[in-house]
Amino acid sequence: MSRLFFLLCLVAMPVFAADELHLYNWNNYIAPETVDRFEAYCKCKVVQDYYSDNEELLAKLAAGAKGYDILVPTGNALASLVRQGALLPLDKKLIPNLKNINPAYLNTPFDPGNRYSVPYAYTVTLIGYNVEKMKQLGLPTDTWAVIFDPKYLARVKGRVTVLDSQRELMAAALKYLGYSANDTVEAHWERAEQVILRAKPYWAAFNSSSYIKELTVGNIWLVHGYSNDMFQAQSDAKAAKRKFTIGFSIPREGAVLALDNMVIHKYAPRPDLAHRFINFMLDGKNSSELTNMIGSGNPNLAALKYINPEIASNPAIFPGKDELGKLEMLQDLSMEQRRVLNRLWIKIKIE
Amino acid sequence: MSKKLLAVSGIAVYAFLYLPLVVVVAYSFNNSKLNAEWVGFTWHWYRVLLSDDTMLKAAGNSLLIALTASLASTVLGTMAGYALYRYKLKLLPVLVMAPLAIPEILVGVSLLIFFVAINLTLGLLSIMLSHIAFCVGFVAIVVRSRLSGMDESLPEAARDLGATPFQAFRLVTLPLIAPGIIAGALLAFTLSIDDFVITFFTAGVGASTLPLQIYSMIKIAVTPEVNAISTLLMLLTLFLIVVASRLSPDSIRGR
Amino acid sequence: MAKNFGKWLISGPPVLYLVVFFVIPTCIMVLASFRYAGEYGGLAPVLLHDASGAHLNLTLESYQEFFSDFIYSWLFIKTLIYALVTTFFCLLMAYPLALLIARSASKYRDLLVLLVILPFWSNFLIRIYAWMILLGPQSAFSAALNGFLGIFGVGPVRLLFTPFAVVLCLIYVQLPFMVLPLYANLEKHDPALLDAAQDLGANGWQRFWRVTFPLSLPGIYAGIALVFVPVLGIFAVPDILGGTRGIMIGNLIKQEFLEARDWPFGSALSIMLTIGAMIIVGGAALVAGRRGKGNV
Numbered sequence: 001m002s003r004l005f006f007l008l009c010l011v012a013m014p015v016f017a018a019d020e021l022h023l024y025n026w027n028n029y030i031a032p033e034t035v036d037r038f039e040a041y042c043k044c045k046v047v048q049d050y051y052s053d054n055e056e057l058l059a060k061l062a063a064g065a066k067g068y069d070i071l072v073p074t075g076n077a078l079a080s081l082v083r084q085g086a087l088l089p090l091d092k093k094l095i096p097n098l099k100n101i102n103p104a105y106l107n108t109p110f111d112p113g114n115r116y117s118v119p120y121a122y123t124v125t126l127i128g129y130n131v132e133k134m135k136q137l138g139l140p141t142d143t144w145a146v147i148f149d150p151k152y153l154a155r156v157k158g159r160v161t162v163l164d165s166q167r168e169l170m171a172a173a174l175k176y177l178g179y180s181a182n183d184t185v186e187a188h189w190e191r192a193e194q195v196i197l198r199a200k201p202y203w204a205a206f207n208s209s210s211y212i213k214e215l216t217v218g219n220i221w222l223v224h225g226y227s228n229d230m231f232q233a234q235s236d237a238k239a240a241k242r243k244f245t246i247g248f249s250i251p252r253e254g255a256v257l258a259l260d261n262m263v264i265h266k267y268a269p270r271p272d273l274a275h276r277f278i279n280f281m282l283d284g285k286n287s288s289e290l291t292n293m294i295g296s297g298n299p300n301l302a303a304l305k306y307i308n309p310e311i312a313s314n315p316a317i318f319p320g321k322d323e324l325g326k327l328e329m330l331q332d333l334s335m336e337q338r339r340v341l342n343r344l345w346i347k348i349k350i351e
Numbered sequence: 352m353s354k355k356l357l358a359v360s361g362i363a364v365y366a367f368l369y370l371p372l373v374v375v376v377a378y379s380f381n382n383s384k385l386n387a388e389w390v391g392f393t394w395h396w397y398r399v400l401l402s403d404d405t406m407l408k409a410a411g412n413s414l415l416i417a418l419t420a421s422l423a424s425t426v427l428g429t430m431a432g433y434a435l436y437r438y439k440l441k442l443l444p445v446l447v448m449a450p451l452a453i454p455e456i457l458v459g460v461s462l463l464i465f466f467v468a469i470n471l472t473l474g475l476l477s478i479m480l481s482h483i484a485f486c487v488g489f490v491a492i493v494v495r496s497r498l499s500g501m502d503e504s505l506p507e508a509a510r511d512l513g514a515t516p517f518q519a520f521r522l523v524t525l526p527l528i529a530p531g532i533i534a535g536a537l538l539a540f541t542l543s544i545d546d547f548v549i550t551f552f553t554a555g556v557g558a559s560t561l562p563l564q565i566y567s568m569i570k571i572a573v574t575p576e577v578n579a580i581s582t583l584l585m586l587l588t589l590f591l592i593v594v595a596s597r598l599s600p601d602s603i604r605g606r
Numbered sequence: 607m608a609k610n611f612g613k614w615l616i617s618g619p620p621v622l623y624l625v626v627f628f629v630i631p632t633c634i635m636v637l638a639s640f641r642y643a644g645e646y647g648g649l650a651p652v653l654l655h656d657a658s659g660a661h662l663n664l665t666l667e668s669y670q671e672f673f674s675d676f677i678y679s680w681l682f683i684k685t686l687i688y689a690l691v692t693t694f695f696c697l698l699m700a701y702p703l704a705l706l707i708a709r710s711a712s713k714y715r716d717l718l719v720l721l722v723i724l725p726f727w728s729n730f731l732i733r734i735y736a737w738m739i740l741l742g743p744q745s746a747f748s749a750a751l752n753g754f755l756g757i758f759g760v761g762p763v764r765l766l767f768t769p770f771a772v773v774l775c776l777i778y779v780q781l782p783f784m785v786l787p788l789y790a791n792l793e794k795h796d797p798a799l800l801d802a803a804q805d806l807g808a809n810g811w812q813r814f815w816r817v818t819f820p821l822s823l824p825g826i827y828a829g830i831a832l833v834f835v836p837v838l839g840i841f842a843v844p845d846i847l848g849g850t851r852g853i854m855i856g857n858l859i860k861q862e863f864l865e866a867r868d869w870p871f872g873s874a875l876s877i878m879l880t881i882g883a884m885i886i887v888g889g890a891a892l893v894a895g896r897r898g899k900g901n902v
Contacts, residue, residue: 022556027567047557048405050567055864060552062648062867063460064467067556080646158764164845166865205767205849209569210738213385219743236384335645335867342866343675349853350677353810361706364699365721368781371736372725378736388744427620434617443617445884446624451831452883453632454839454859457876460869461631461638468634484627487620489783489832496828497790516612531790534719538786538832541726547842565731573735581728588727589720596716 019044021273024068026260027052029121029296031289038280044273052209061086061265069268070277074258076167076332078117079110081263083332087116088264094275097282097302105259105299108329117261118278121290122297124327125168125256126316128230128248130221133159139222144176144251147224148195153202161214162224164206166345167330168256169196172224175253181328184337193344197351206349212236215246226258227316231295248316254326259299379578396575400583403576409564410580412475413544414588416560420482421540427483428490428539429532433524435491436498447488458485459552466553473555481553482543489542490535497531544588639873640664647867668874678858678875682882685854688769689837692776693784696833697826699777700784704825705818707785708792715793722785730779734846737775741765741847767849775843780836784829791825792818827891835883839876855879 021042023030027050035046049068051057054077061071061081073081081087092098098118105119127141134141137155146152147160162169171181173192183189204220212229214220216236223230230248237246262281264274280286284302291298291307297317298304304312311317319327333341382391400406435443450458462481463473471477505527509519525532547562554563561584565577642650642665654663672678707718725733740747743764752762765771795818803813841856848857855875862872 024556049554049556049559050563052567052569053864055867056551058647058867059460059864060463062644062646062869063463063552065463065473065555066467067473084646200850203850204764210573210735210846213573216385217388217742217744240383240385240390332646335643338866339868342861342868345861345865346677346858349850349857350681357702357706357709360702364703364781367699367778368722368725371733371740371778372728374736374739375728375732378739388739427623430616431620434613434620438613438617440617443621446621446629448831448835448884448887449632449880450624450628451835452838452880452887454841454856454876454879456839456841456856456860456863457635457873458628458631460863461635462627464634465627465631480627484624487624491620492828492831493787493790496787496824497794499824501794527794530793533716534786534790537719537723538783541723541782544727545730547730561729562731565729569731573731577729577732581732584729585724585727589724592720 019270019273021046021270021277022049022067022069022268023047023277024049024051024057024070025072026050028294029072029260029290031293034281034286034289037286038277041280042273042276046277066265066267067269068265069270069274071263071265072120072260073263074260075108075110075329078261078263079332082111082116086266088266088268088271088274089115090118090264090278091275095279095282097279100282100284100287100300100302102299102301104324108259109331110329111261117263118282119299120260120262120281122257122259122299123229124227124250124297124316124319125163125172125225125258126227126230126248126250128215128223128225128233128246130215130218130244131247132244133221134247141247142249142252144172144253147203147222148173148176148199150198150202153199156222157202158204159219159221160203160223161205161207161211161220162203164208166341169206169224170341170344171256171328171330175251175255178253181254181256182331184333186340189341189344193348196348200348200351216240216242218242218244228294228296231311231314231317235295250316250319250323250327252326254328257297257327257329259329375578376582379575379582381575381578384574396579397583399574399576400579405559406561406564406576406580409559409561410584412559413561414584416475416479416482417540417544420479420486420543421536423479424483424486424539425490425532425536428487428535429494429528431487431491432494432498432531432535433528435495447491450485450488455485455546455548456552459549462549463552473553474558475555477553477555478550478558478560481549482546485546485549486539486542489538490532493535493538494528494531497528497534501527540588544584635873636877639668639870639877640666641870642667643868643870647869649869665870668870669878671871672874672878678855678878681853681855681858682879685838685856686882686886688773688776688854689834691773692780692837693830693834695773695777696780696784697829700781700788700829704785704788704792707789708795719786719789723782726782730842731846733778734775734843737771737778738766738847741771741774767847767852769848769852771847771849772844772852772854775847776837776840779840779843780833783832783836787828787832788822788825791822791828795821830890831887835887838879838883 021044023046025048039046054074057071057073058077058080095118101119106114111117127147129141139146139152139155147162153160170189170192173195174181174183174188176195177191179188211220211223211225212233215223216233227248230246234246237244262278264271268274282300284300285306287298287300288303288306290296291303291311295311295317298307315323379396380392381389382393382395431443431447434440435447466473466477506519506523509523510516514522545562547566550560550563554560561580565573568577638649641652642663644650650663652663653660703722707715710718739745742748748765755763799817800813803817808816839856840854841860844852844854844857859872859875862868862875
């Protein structure tokens with residue numbers, strides 16, 4: 001009994017060793033080799049915690065959780081954090097590698113002047129599909145219509161999944177209708193809701209997590225999802241020597257670009273290590289390792305020469321100028337707008 | 352109920368319980384990154400697991416938390432169960448039932464806010480405290496149901512024979528309700544080792560548990576490494592309990 | 607005097623613990639349900655300070671929202687039905703198992719109980735994924751079922767991503783919580799009572815229904831409490847397996863805390879759910895208490 005008590009005391013003591021960097025990141029969003037190399041470079045230890053959704057990150061921080069140095073929020077979550085004053089302004093002198101970043105990804109509306117954030121990686125929300133099945137059923141793969149239009153859906157009923165995300169699905173429907181993904185006119189939202197409800201009976205599930213698996217195995221033939229997930233499904237299918245291949249493409253109506261950024265939390269225990277980490281990750285070679293691992297988009301120009309050519313030449317991962325013009329980043333909504341959207345979403349889910 | 356019918360239906364339920372488990376264990380040897388269909392046999396994932404420090408540490412944390420939390424909540428829960436049975440208290444029944452009724456996400460958020468407010472550093476301790484809070488009720492209810500209908504005359508007889516109330520409780524009542532206490536402890540352990548929602552909110556920096564670790568893999572791939580650690584964890588826990596029961600004196604098991 | 611001391615000694619620690627680590631945090635959230643949502647998430651401050659001093663910044667809007675649209679109550683009713691079905695089948699399946707274990711030779715009992723719990727020390731997610739494999743269109747079970755139905759000309763049924771899959775997994779996940787309390791109760795039944803009943807001419811079914819079943823009622827109630835109540839708030843199972851139709855009120859509450867960042871409304875929903883659950887359980891306990899007056 002006393003031994004147990006002692007053990008309890010041991011674990012209760014805050015274990016903040018001298019040189020630790022606390023990274024709160026998406027899982028599988030940094031290559032293990034990169035972490036090892038940083039640990040050797042800074043002679044410190046990297047402690048990682050994970051979240052799988054921006055909202056989880058925001059909820060924990062809103063409730064007061066502390067102790068994290070680096071966070072990796074997506075654009076709209078970044079906007080929220082900036083407005084709340086939850087971030088530490090960056091000392092640009094400590095991150096000279098910032099010059100490597102493609103100017104197209106700097107100075108976003110979320111953080112003008114990049115006072116708090118530095119681009120890390122991006123994904124595009126697009127359509128992934130079983131190439132052979134789409135050909136067999138004569139379905140187009142370059143338009144949102146294939147997941148919203150009943151005349152196409154009828155051929156794949158029960159074999160389609162869409163993201164379980166209010167913002168993403170609504171954005172896709174808005175793009176399909178020709179509106180902006182950031183459109184907040186209520187009448188447009190209602191039209192989008194109708195489109196979704198009309199297509200819903202043909203969908204198998206709202207799924208943001210296991211659709212990669214289902215696509216790779218062949219249970220699902222058409223998914224609405226993220227480009228790096230599709231890249232993974234594609235590689236997995238190839239590795240498993242399946243009789244089909246997975247393809248993915250950006251619909252011609254346009255799509256959502258999600259830019260993830262490195263930021264430092266206001267209460268970070270080690271902002272010095274955090275700055276060194278950011279500068280380290282802005283180096284071309286270090287930055288390229290993530291892209292090569294998961295097929296994520298990379299806003300770092302110096303990284304291009306280290307990236308596998310098949311990834312670098314994929315327009316769905318590295319969109320060209322025209323495609324880039326059709327991509328939009330989601331803005332954060334006001335409380336009122338969130339309420340309206342939420343109510344629409346409930347009706348969609350319950351219908 | 353005819354003995355045969357009972358045996359058959361009991362075994363059928365066991366089969367239902369173990370069907371997915373067979374899949375879990377079998378797929379830990381699956382030669383595919385995904386948990387979706389069988390490809391071929393391999394030890395690969397066990398090898399990956401043994402070199403995966405993060406996963407092993409998370410599993411270790413889970414075990415530690417579950418052991419501590421189930422111990423503490425069994426003690427508190429047995430006391431609560433006994434109090435529910437013996438004393439007609441107004442407050443305790445509500446206190447015991449409410450944690451079961453309140454959605455986990457609310458409990459998790461509220462505990463996080465509470466811990467921040469009292470300036471408790473989040474970590475393994477905050478997780479343990481949270482787990483105890485929601486396990487106590489489960490143990491109390493199981494113990495209470497075991498107590499109801501207990502023959503009051505037995506401890507009374509012990510008192511008549513000169514035992515103090517405490518002795519009567521320890522030597523008569525306790526062994527009689529031991530199966531209930533053990534059942535409650537097992538429940539608490541199970542609840543703790545697999546909890547996700549509350550743990551997510553009350554976990555501190557670097558304090559990961561197995562459910563948190565696995566959930567964070569959900570988007571990428573829940574590889575058979577997870578099956579491997581699940582299998583190993585089950586076997587390890589089984590082993591620990593068999594050892595513990597061999598070591599404990601028979602009187603505690605109420606024979 | 608000694609009796610009172612004993613009462614406080616025994617009930618004191620659990621009450622204290624629960625008050626500190628449960629009641630107080632819950633009160634925080636009850637208060638939260640009357641607050642405004644923070645502009646960027648979280649909660650708005652309770653007190654607003656302006657020129658004329660501090661004002662209470664509270665509102666009933668979350669509760670008004672709940673009552674303003676029947677959709678929320680409808681979702682609660684739907685969840686209730688899922689929970690009732692789950693509890694019923696759990697009881698149906700747990701009872702024979704608990705009885706079997708209780709009636710087994712004492713040296714096997716502990717092991718048999720352990721065997722019931724053992725699957726649940728693997729990870730929750732991995733067990734759900736196992737069900738996805740078992741219920742998926744390519745599984746042997748699906749193929750066999752559809753082959754069977756095909757004989758009658760019934761089209762192929764999808765098992766996965768349906769309410770059926772949700773309820774099946776809910777039953778699976780909650781089963782040990784019904785087995786254990788039932789077993790704890792059944793184990794103490796005196797076999798002499800059954801022998802006496804047999805001597806008096808009762809057959810097997812009568813012995814069960816007139817002796818065993820009534821004695822096991824406290825165990826049944828405990829099991830129902832441990833299954834029915836938590837299932838009401840569950841969201842993980844419908845999230846993964848529910849397809850487009852299987853959501854429960856737990857999913858909505860999660861959505862309010864995360865995507866909608868509307869914590870007050872999430873709290874209000876949770877509180878309404880809790881009150882509803884307590885009313886149902888309390889009501890059932892009252893009914894049972896009145897009927898069970900004559901039982902041991």
